[in-house]
Amino acid sequence: MTEVDTTEIDLAHAAMVADDADDLARLRFYERLAESELFMLLEAEVEGDQISPAMFEAEDQQFVLIFDREARMSEFYGKAIAPYAALSGRGMAQMLEGQRIGMALNMGVAPSAMLVSADAVDWLAQTLGSDPEEVDGQITQVSAPTGLPDILLEALDRKLATAAGLAVEAYLCGVTYEGGARGHMLAFVGTIEGAEGALTAAVNEALVFSGIEAGMLDVAHLAGGDPVSERVAKVGLRFDLPTPQMPGSSNGQPGANPGMDPTKPPKLH
Template sequence: MTPLDAAYAAMAEDEDNRLQFYERLADGEMFLMLEEEAAGADIRPRVFPLEDGPVVLVFDLEERLAEFAGGIQPYAALPGRVIAQQLAGQGIGLGINLGVAPSAMVLPPEAVDWLAGMLEAAPEEAEAVAEAFHAPKGLPQRLVEGLDAKLARAGGLAGAALLAGVTYRGGRRGHMLAFVDAVAGAEAALARAAGEALAFSGVEAGEMDVTFLAGNDPATASMAKVALRFDLPAPVRAEPAAPVAPGSDPAKPPRLR
């Protein structure tokens, strides 16, 4: 059973787990069936005209794609988020593991558009003065688990993250996630990852704020006394350059045509 199978089974057992299935789909590597081998950044998915409308097919294992196709088939290995964002607005559904796995299902175009919208939502900037920190309370376990999973893939972008309850000047209370010693330029990506973890947890927006602190900031020491700490993994040492597959550079997403 793959992680996507497990997420699908959890959703089938309890509809409240639906968001976690979509998050797993977005974060995982998916194998998109193509009409022909990719040519540079241009890839041409194979479109199937089903009764309910056209779909493209993705599989969470290369072996599953080969099983469905009955042999070798051109494909592109892409994050699920990239596929959803490229399909958004085109009226094309997404067939997932059809005929080869317990997680087989078809996402209609409106579900693909919804997922793409969830992934594109940008955090809003605001200013507030924190007066006191306390241990985090009342946050669902799925948010904590979602943050842990997201930050595990953000190695090298910050030293750590601290999650604590906070009281702001004026009396407003909430929760704050502070990234400590974030790499310059990584703030937007880290804030987006935290925002996605919040959105896919089902927690109402506004219950967690994100900030960035230096390790020697007095606020960092105050938070560390009461916060839940997430240690981001050390950056992986770069390997010798290898051919770049379509979609592997997030700054240059492939063009589906």
Template sequence: MTDTTVLDLAHAAMSAAPEEDAARLRFYERIADAELFVLLQEDPAGDRITPQVFALEEGQFVLAFDLEERLTAFTEAPAPYAALPGRVVVRMLAGQGIGLGLNLGVAPSEMLLPAEALVWLAETLDAGPQAVEAVPERFHPPAQLPQALLTALDMKLALAAGLAVQALLAGVSYADGRRGHMLAFVGARPAAEAALAHAVAEALTFSGVEAGEIDVAFLDPATPAAQAMAAVALRFELPQPAAETEQQVVSPAAPGMDPARPPILR
């Protein structure tokens, strides 16, 4: 008996409210954010993997599990697998005419995602933020933001360990008269800015908030803007990784763990 996972909870919430779009969106978001253990035909060869494809009545499916123990419970014997971010699995299968079987036979969150659902999810994940230029004139406390959005942001930022020191969410008035909300990352790593902005866009999309909008900025903690925001903002403290030792053992990255080198299907 394995522990209840985040994917189990999201699936239960979706099943309890089948007509609620927000619950369904949150379930899809949890799939993208999860680490999935994909059943393979054979051990990975470098960055090439061969998922095992099962022919079911509903079509062809690759099987994945959100716990290694669940994969083992399904196979009942040692089997080759690749541990990949869910978003990588989705993008890998989208457009191949292959669906994704999640936790089949081993968990309450078992589900068949058809090929067209993976195409939709991949397109949704790839819809990134748009760059705009505006001059903030005044910051004020955030007002009447949906709890679903705040929860989505909190969960996204919890996955961004070490990419920034903290995030500040405040209301903002611009010089051109526009008002809205801004989420500013303080002390962000420059190479992580695009990923952080994309994470906020995903949180907004999957929270189910209609016509929502949040501006994203990156601030140095010593700037007047960062200090002005900090005085009125809602704070999100990002997890910080443990200090690295001077000597590290470097091991080969698992297929798909490097965003610049997605796994190659064979």
């Protein structure tokens, strides 16, 4: 094997296989898989928005070949430059959903090599694609958050670290609604236009992958400087969202462009 630094997927995979009964470790592996940029080996260079994945059959099922490092893909392919589509694990699962195709991860080139079945791919796509429910309620009081498990706070911290530039900051606080119902709310301040859905979905994923059964967390998007944002800033637990890095220039490598725009996913051919 070519020497490649240990990746987050390697670490998450090792934790998962160390204890088959650890459901949380399994969830965290799939969280890492969803958030990572993956490289799908293709039969040929991309034509428009059509891609032809290289596939093989195992256990009476078809699998696409995916890798979490270009170097690992090149080692498997046997040449320095391979035709590929770069896409997040989230986008890849959603592209494959319902087609009875699994993912063959890092086969033969990493300790995290494994077959992700078509059923697991469908589950991941459906989990990531579940829409949070919209609720209406008049907040009568905000307070400091209490009683939330550390595992949820850690999941939120990890998830919000991937949301660079979508909002300025977020505050987790307790809320009381008109009628007496109580709960918790994550209030984003300074959300950029159009990012509300992505941030709300990120919070939903943090709940799912934290392993908390029947977990609920309300989400609000506030303008900076208004009375409500000032109230939550006084009592809430603050999360700072990272500042986005300046985009780098394209390296011009063949196959490097498809799938990077989440609004225009490639189509299987």
